[in-house]
Amino acid sequence: MSYKKAVLLFAFAFIMQLSIINLININGIVPDLTLCLVIMITFLFEDGFRYGAIGIISALLLDLCTGQYVGISSLGMIIVMAGIVLLCRSMNRENKLSFVIVTAAGTLIYGLLLWLFMAMLGDPTGILYVLMYQPFYMAYNIVFSFILYLLMIKKAVRHRNDRYFV
């Protein structure tokens, strides 16, 4: 994957996130396309961390448009990315189940991090309320990430640490 493609993908996801994606809004819950892309790219590509950095800028812009405080989503995303990079060392990246687990865990950790940062800045929302909606976000993100995974898996370069690398 080239930087140019990554920028186009994130720009597309950014525009969709703020507009068209609201068409599939279920009780206020929509998939987080930027997060899905960050997880997918970081998990699937050898230098995914580098391309995922574009996602951090995208999250910063999202915060600018609709967030209460600028930078919170980016901070959450960078931690999720770091977690995926560490996790990928012991996982087979071509296994679909591994990807589903990583997406679910990434979504949950991202949600909890956002809650933590907002709580530190004085937001009174309880953790139980956040956890109550997480399964729906996870399910939605898994569906979208999986579609992206199936589209991108053929373009992914084989990793040296994959089991069948020759």
Next chain:
Amino acid sequence: MKWIRQHKIFSVTAVIVIALCLFVLGSYLAGGGSGVLGRGVQSVIAAIEKPLSAFTGGARDTFKGIFRFSSVLEENENLKEENAILRQENIDLSMKKDELDRLEELSKAFDFEPYSGQGKAVAARIISLNNSNTYDVFTIDAGSSKGIEKNDIVVDGEGLIGKVKETGDSWAKVVSVLNENNSISFKVQRKTSITGIVAGDGKGKIAGYLMDNKATIVKGDVLVTSGIGIYPEGIRIGKVTSVDYNDDMQLKEITVKSTVKFTSLQKVAVFK
């Protein structure tokens, strides 16, 4: 320097994290504001989002029309009934208007001027929502070029939506009544002597307390703005869903459901 060169990725990540922390801190200290650069970026984004949000709104209405035809028919019947009631109320109100005119003349005699509530209104469309289900902050497609300023009031036909937090040339960021930092002074429509304060509870509802612990407020009571603070008097806030007495705080606490349907909100009016 050698260590930094050897640990390039870690060093870059650390710099990004520190920069982001400074962003968050700056934003927090500015009360959630975006700064000059942020406002410039938002103006560009607003220009891109405007046609897309119009398309989204149109598509959503079309799909709803197809799949909810029977409920639309039912809604139409209900609206017809409501229209008939409103017509009758209009007749009653016009009769009361004469009485009000007389009272206003009387109030002038006592050198008292009530709020007129007839500010300039600007219609706007929501162009971006955050992906949380709390609807506490969103962006509209009208800004300072249309005369919108910070703290202007945002409403729709159902009631109070919030206030303008920040403006750009062609956009404005709105903080809704569901935001926990947006406190509103209210009075009960049924009995206007009952007053209190409400704010968002961070869970998509509004919560608050009464000024007078002994005041009688019941589930279903409609709350309207009291006129104290930036919100003009008489705008509907929501309906009381629960009333509890907090022994520790010695306050009568209420939970309120906003009259505005935030999940399907598309167009708003901004009052100066």
